[in-house]
Amino acid sequence: xxxxxxxxxxxxxxxxxxxxxxxxxxxxxxxxxxxxxxxxxxxxxxxxxxxxxxxxxxxxxxxxxxxxxxxxxxxxxxxxxxxxxxxxxxx
Numbered sequence: 691x692x693x694x695x696x697x698x699x700x701x702x703x704x705x706x707x708x709x710x711x712x713x714x715x716x717x718x719x720x721x722x723x724x725x726x727x728x729x730x731x732x733x734x735x736x737x738x739x740x741x742x743x744x745x746x747x748x749x750x751x752x753x754x755x756x757x758x759x760x761x762x763x764x765x766x767x768x769x770x771x772x773x774x775x776x777x778x779x780x781x
Contacts, residue, residue: 717766733763756775
């Protein structure tokens with residue numbers, strides 16, 4: 691039983707290092723009700739705090755959005771910020 695549990699944990703960690711794994715766990719975090727609430731609120735707080743800090747320090751909006759996207763832990767929110775940056779830079 692312990693060996694199976696350790697194997698599952700190691701497999702999950704290794705799977706999370708792949709692009710498909712990050713998308714799967716990001717999707718899963720947005721679908722589980724209690725985790726979804728925490729994930730969305732955490733992403734919003736990270737986005738707002740980081741963007742305010744970067745804009746307050748004098749960086750441009752597009753540079754700030756690049757850095758905010760790199761700071762997002764969930765890949766879906768990271769991709770959304772990158773799309774936002776593209777839309778802002780295009781006007």
